[in-house]
Amino acid sequence: xxxxxxxxxxxxxxxxxxxxxxxxxxxxxxxxxxxxxxxxxxxxxxxxxxxxxxxxxxxxxxxxxxxxxxxxxxxxxxxxxxxxxxxxxxxxxxxxxxxxxxxxxxxxxxxxxxxxxxxxxxxxxxxxxxxxxxxxxxxxxxxxxxxxxxxxxxxxxxxxxxxxxxxxxxxxxxxxxxxxxxxxxxxxxxxxxxxxxxxxxxxxxxxxxxxxxxxxxxxxxxxxxx
Amino acid sequence: xxxxxxxxxxxxxxxxxxxxxxxxxxxxxxxxxxxxxxxxxxxxxxxxxxxxxxxxxxxxxxxxxxxxxxxxxxxxxxxxxxxxxxxxxxxxxxxxxxxxxxxxxxxxxxxxxxxxxxxxxxxxxxxxxxxxxxxxxxxxxxxxxxxxxxxxxxxxxxxxxxxxxxxxxxxxxxxxxxxxxxxxxxxxxxxxxxxxxxxxxxxxxxxxxxxxxxxxxxxxxxxxxxxxxxxxxxxxxxxxxxxxxxxxxxxxxxxxxxxxxxxxxxxxxxxxxxxxxxxxxxxxxxxxxxxxxxxxxxxxxxxxxxxxxxxxxxxxxxxxxxxxxxxxxxxxxxxxxxxxxxxxxxxxxxxxxxxxxxxxxxxxxxxxxxxxxxxxxxxxxxxxxxxxxxxxxxxxxxxxxxxxxxxxxxxxxxxxxxxxxxxxxxxxxxxxx
Numbered sequence: 082x083x084x085x086x087x088x089x090x091x092x093x094x095x096x097x098x099x100x101x102x103x104x105x106x107x108x109x110x111x112x113x114x115x116x117x118x119x120x121x122x123x124x125x126x127x128x129x130x131x132x133x134x135x136x137x138x139x140x141x142x143x144x145x146x147x148x149x150x151x152x153x154x155x156x157x158x159x160x161x162x163x164x165x166x167x168x169x170x171x172x173x174x175x176x177x178x179x180x181x182x183x184x185x186x187x188x189x190x191x192x193x194x195x196x197x198x199x200x201x202x203x204x205x206x207x208x209x210x211x212x213x214x215x216x217x218x219x220x221x222x223x224x225x226x227x228x229x230x231x232x233x234x235x236x237x238x239x240x241x242x243x244x245x246x247x248x249x250x251x252x253x254x255x256x257x258x259x260x261x262x263x264x265x266x267x268x269x270x271x272x273x274x275x276x277x278x279x280x281x282x283x284x285x286x287x288x289x290x291x292x293x294x295x296x297x298x299x300x301x302x303x304x305x306x307x
Numbered sequence: 308x309x310x311x312x313x314x315x316x317x318x319x320x321x322x323x324x325x326x327x328x329x330x331x332x333x334x335x336x337x338x339x340x341x342x343x344x345x346x347x348x349x350x351x352x353x354x355x356x357x358x359x360x361x362x363x364x365x366x367x368x369x370x371x372x373x374x375x376x377x378x379x380x381x382x383x384x385x386x387x388x389x390x391x392x393x394x395x396x397x398x399x400x401x402x403x404x405x406x407x408x409x410x411x412x413x414x415x416x417x418x419x420x421x422x423x424x425x426x427x428x429x430x431x432x433x434x435x436x437x438x439x440x441x442x443x444x445x446x447x448x449x450x451x452x453x454x455x456x457x458x459x460x461x462x463x464x465x466x467x468x469x470x471x472x473x474x475x476x477x478x479x480x481x482x483x484x485x486x487x488x489x490x491x492x493x494x495x496x497x498x499x500x501x502x503x504x505x506x507x508x509x510x511x512x513x514x515x516x517x518x519x520x521x522x523x524x525x526x527x528x529x530x531x532x533x534x535x536x537x538x539x540x541x542x543x544x545x546x547x548x549x550x551x552x553x554x555x556x557x558x559x560x561x562x563x564x565x566x567x568x569x570x571x572x573x574x575x576x577x578x579x580x581x582x583x584x585x586x587x588x589x590x591x592x593x594x595x596x597x598x599x600x601x602x603x604x605x606x607x608x609x610x611x612x613x614x615x616x617x618x619x620x621x622x623x624x625x626x627x628x629x630x631x632x633x634x635x636x637x638x639x640x641x642x643x644x645x646x647x648x649x650x651x652x653x654x655x656x657x658x659x660x661x662x663x664x665x666x667x668x669x670x671x672x673x674x675x676x677x678x679x680x681x682x683x684x685x686x687x688x689x690x691x692x693x694x695x696x697x698x699x700x701x702x703x704x705x706x707x708x709x710x711x712x713x714x715x716x717x718x719x720x721x722x723x724x725x726x727x728x729x730x731x732x733x734x735x736x737x738x739x740x
Binding site: 139141142143161162165166167168169170172174176180182183184185189193194196197198199241 | 309312315316318319320323641644645646647648649650651652653654732
């Protein structure tokens with residue numbers, strides 16, 4: 082894991098045109114810094130732009146203006162292919178839904194991002210199996226995603242993050258629609274990763290995360306940073 | 308590993324859209340099967356035509372017969388003859404010093420649609436590539452000789468289709484192939500020989516002696532006369548005819564429908580053709596030229612078939628392209644997830660490229676192999692129906708052209724789809740939604 086000393090968000094602005102063509106500002110001139118191993122909590126009502134902020138921060142969507150620096154690397158200025166490589170090597174994602182790629186088996190889903198990036202090493206299958214074991218879904222390794230429940234799929238997504246060991250994890254409502262056990266397991270894994278130096282960007286309405294104290298809290302609804 | 312994953316994703320996507328993929332592949336396959344059939348049949352017709360035209364450079368028939376009728380009714384045994392000539396005319400032609408051999412032919416009967424042609428033994432010697440079987444007591448080089456009687460020599464494909472063997476008997480229908488008023492008569496043919504395959508129209512024919520054709524012809528006359536004339540008068544005439552045909556193998560006043568001529572050189576062929584076309588009593592045609600003309604029509608027909616197939620293929624490819632582009636909307640989220648996980652734009656768009664290309668290639672392969680396999684399966688029926696020796700696994704130029712056009716069009720359309728995906732910011736599109 083390559084650690085970034087800090088992640089700097091500078092004057093980040095994003096808007097989308099509405100149906101009448103008018104710009105609808107999602108967030109404007111947002112600036113903050115995250116040190117390695119910090120927790121950023123994005124809050125606000127549904128539709129306030131939390132996922133969009135994550136996408137801009139990870140370079141998936143271009144901002145209207147501003148920059149996101151991972152150490153010295155400004156992801157907004159990278160070429161698409163470089164952004165892809167950067168994401169594959171440095172960022173892990175856990176979403177509420179659409180977490181797994183349907184063409185691939187459970188274990189392939191764990192190592193697919195690094196396989197596409199050509200970054201698989203040695204005993205990657207054992208390591209992938211180990212990751213699945215940590216979240217208690219190793220018995221489904223050879224199964225296809227459609228055989229799994231929502232909770233099991235979410236655990237596989239967590240295993241994918243464990244396998245890649247990225248310095249930054251985006252967790253977008255990671256426990257929504259999960260049972261208590263699965264939610265606890267996801268939370269525990271995220272906190273363990275954070276303890277080992279992984280920066281976490283989290284959005285969640287689940288009270289299970291209420292006791293997690295973020296280093297930075299950004300409310301997309303009000304624009305307040307604390 | 309990366310490319311294995313790409314292929315896996317492509318096959319997964321194909322297997323999840325079975326109906327549209329099957330329809331697409333079927334449509335491309337059908338067009339290729341049609342190309343295979345058009346090419347092979349055209350080639351078979353051309354090969355048969357060339358073989359036949361080489362054997363007899365000149366055909367002379369009654370006045371008014373077109374070049375095509377002369378060739379089709381004699382060499383191919385398909386068209387109806389345009390009229391008759393006196394048998395004596397063949398003797399006159401044979402005495403011309405520019406002629407090396409003449410082969411008079413007479414058509415009248417058919418057996419379940421297969422024409423029965425009256426010829427002399429010399430004709431059989433000319434076209435035969437040996438015999439599968441010959442009745443004992445008959446001389447192979449004079450099959451209609453002394454003991455020929457009601458002998459019929461059967462072409463190899465006819466014998467195979469109707470399971471005819473030496474010693475079998477059958478009745479012909481009076482009137483030529485395609486005659487609406489054809490009817491069975493009581494002349495019984497006896498299979499006295501079965502020819503080995505010659506890969507020409509002769510394989511689909513039945514031959515008998517001129518003597519038998521004339522006998523049937525006389526018999527037909529008498530049947531008609533029965534209805535119109537006094538019975539006693541007819542019997543007298545009948546006896547006279549029978550008596551007449553007992554003398555000599557071929558009667559000088561018998562009728563024939565054409566004479567196949569071998570000339571000593573091509574210059575004589577041209578001169579004889581001119582002479583016998585301009586005398587007002589006969590028509591003549593250079594078989595080589597007529598066959599070339601027929602082949603040029605066939606080539607045009609083949610080109611037209613190719614043109615329609617290429618058009619169909621292009622429309623099918625557009626359909627496949629539209630189907631895939633529509634399916635992209637359904638797969639947008641999954642592709643967006645791939646991009647999110649760091650799977651680059653190139654692998655994601657390459658999946659779409661390969662998907663379209665694989666469908667095109669599958670259509671080409673299945674259509675070409677299936678088309679030729681179907682031709683091989685249908686060969687006996689096609690051979691008999693068209694009077695050709697079909698080569699079901701012969702790959703023709705229109706097929707190769709079809710393959711190249713389809714691959715080029717497939718690559719271009721796949722590339723267009725790939726570029727569209729490459730340029731799309733899938734995540735942003737979903738964010739906008």
